[in-house]
Structure formats: C-alpha cells, structure tokens
Amino acid sequence: MLRINRYVEIRRDPDSEELLAREGDAPAHSILQRAGFLPVVRVHESYHRVPKGLTAKDEDRLATAAVARLRAQGYHVACDADFDTDDRPASYPPSSASVAHLASRVRAATTTDDTAAALTELAAPHDGVLTAIEEVLTATADFYDGLGEPSDPPIARRLRYLADEVLRTIHTDLSDTRNQLADRHAPHPGRSTCTQKVPANERERSAVCACPPPPRTLPTPPPPVAVGLRR
Template sequence: MALADRLLTLRRDVHSGEVLARGGDPKAHSILERTGFVLVARLHERYHRLPTGLDEAEEQRIATRAVARLRAVSYHVDCDEAFDTDNREPYYRPLGAQVANLADRLREATTTDEAADVLTELTATHDGILPALGDVLVAAADFFEGLGQPSDQYTARRLRYLAEERLRIVRSDLARTRTDLVGRHTPHPGRRPCTAETGPGETEASAVCACPPPRIPTSPGPLPTAPVPTSRRR
C-alpha cells in the first residue's frame, strides 16, 4: 500500500464552511462513511463531507470520532484542532468484509465441491446472502413508502424493482451455477492442496515442495457471448 493512501486531511473548508475529508484508501473511505460522512464524486476528484443540516457541535462530534477511528488503525490524519483527539476507537471488521471472505475461499478452492459450498452461502433459499439482500431492499422500499413525498414513492418502486427483477436474475443464475458444481465432484485441474512434500524422485536437499510454480495472471480477454435461445418452452 502506498504511503499516500495512509494520509488524510479532515478540515473545515474556509470557503464553503463544510467539514471535508480528503485522501486515504477504500478502507479509510469505508470508515468515514460508517462514521457519518457522505461520498462526493466529482469529475476529477473524490472526497467526503458531513451531511447538511447538522449543528456545529454535531459536526465536531462526528469529525472527532472519525479521527479517532482512523488513527486507531494507523492512518495519519491532519485535522483541525477542534477535531483532534487522543482517543482511539476500535474498528471492528464489518459484515461486508466477512462476506468478502467468500471470495478468498473461492480463490483457494481446489474442488468443485468446495466452490459449491461457497456459492451455497449466497443462494441458500432461507438464509443465503442474496435472499437476505432482497429482504433488505424490500424493507427499504417499505420505509420510503411511508415518508410521504412524491420522490419517495419513486424510490420505493425502484427498490422493489431491484429486489424483484434485477436481484432475481442474479439469484437464479447463481443457483443454476451452484447446481452444476454440486453434481460434478471433480478436482480443479489447475489447483491442488500443497502438502509441502518433495516429489519421489527429488534429490536436492533444499527442495521443499513438489507443487508447480504459480501461474502468472494474464490480461482478461473479452467476456463470452451469452448463448441465444432458439426456442421458448410455454
């Protein structure tokens, strides 16, 4: 990680009066957003600001807490004196990071059964991640429907569309992919568990592993074209 990614500034802008945070890497940005900051994406820059409508005391509380959280995980934060603190608030691994562990499990999978187990965590009917995400979208739609503004009704309909149409397609495709893997029961031809043992014909005393050298990743080619259905069952 570049040193610049560990540096942030958190100051009140002299022109707008807004409390702005600049710099940092995606993890720092996540900490800011979980503390209450809002991402601002411009054409040539990205930064974070505090929400509008806060009084100065609340702005100071949130900004100070962000400094405490960032410094607790070794970010260097250059901030206004009003936001400076010696406190260090622990940063706990969020739920999204735990879900991201599934990608690590897939990268380490050596058989179709292991890969299928990971996809099951996503697609399981009762308590899979994707069904739960659908529940969250529907609950958010219910919330917006009760707010009363015309734009809120549009947002609610959009959220229901995402849950009932877009997410349904993802769930359906992944479920079919998982079903295909479950029935194969084969080792991955390019992966195998490392036993740290030398091959039977190895004579060099320094040899410690018979595994082939890791493959060097190449640039990805174009995505495959989806097959065009020739007929539709009714």
C-alpha cells in the same frame, strides 16, 4: 514519506465553512462513511462531506469521531484543532467480513465441490446472503413508502425493482452456476493441494514435497520494429 492513500485531511473549508474530508483509500472512505460522512464524486475530484442540517456542534462531534477511527487504523490525519483527539476506539470486523471470507474460500478452492459449497452460502434460498440482501431492499422500500414526500414512492418502487428483478436474476444465475459445479466433482487442473510429503523413491534429498514444478513462463518477445523506422 507518507503514502498519499494513508493520508486523510478533515477540515472546514476556509471559504464555504463546509466540513470536508479529502484523500484516503477505499478502507479510509469506509471508515469516513461509517462515521457519518457522505461521499461526493465530481468529474475532477472526490471527497466526503457531512450530512445537511447538522449543527456546528454535531459536525464537530462527527469529525472528531472520524479522526479517532482513522488514527486507530493507522492513518495519518491532518485536521483542524477542534477535531484533534487522542481517543482510539476499538474496531471490529464489519458485517461484510463473513461474505468476503467466501471469496477467500473460492480463491483457495481446489475442486468444484469446494467452490459449490462456498457459493451455497450466497444462493441458499432461505438464509443465503442474496436472500438477506433482498430482505434489506424490501424493508428499505417499505420505509420509503411511509416517509410522506412526493419523491419517496418512486424510490420505493425502484428498490422493489432491484429486489424483484435485478437481484432475483443474479440469484437465479448464481444458483445455476453452483449446481453445475456441484454436479462435476472435478479437481481444478490449475490448482492442487500440497501434502508436503516426499515419496520413498524420490531421488533428490532436498525435496520437501512431490508437487511438480510450476509451468515455465516464457518471456514475451519484443514487438517487431517497423521497417520504415530503421535507419
């Protein structure tokens, strides 16, 4: 039986004729959005739709590309016959993959120096990740300034506020955290690097390393029974 989060349905609504994509997990939603779909979040449901103003032919092309990308990643896609395809395009790591790798480095870090080195890639003032995000926000604000609609300047101001105030606060706090960790030069007490070497005085011949046993976790006792409930 298929897990519901590995299932995606892409069809035209029989009543409204809108092209909608439903179901799927977060990776599937990323694929849909990279194919051109837009997320819609309601109180009792969420789904994806195509952008406004597309011709029916453009919508079909967008849906077909989404079906191909999803199936290439192992999703079961139920779709209208017009969108069915045997194409399986190659996939490549997204631009965020290198940033996500920093989280893996922090999870594997055994010293404050290790974590400080990973955070430096985020907080570096010239070419860090946060500096790049600030440049994207500013460039998008500049783009909105030239679009010409009355609602565009407020959006541009909001984007500059995010870059100049919110993101800068995050950048400052993260830089301080990185500096504090870099000054400590301390191992993490709950993490250690296993060398998989057995000392000469080890008495157990089955030992493969000298690491201490993991701390014992005591079972949580059941909650006390209320006196009034006893019979």
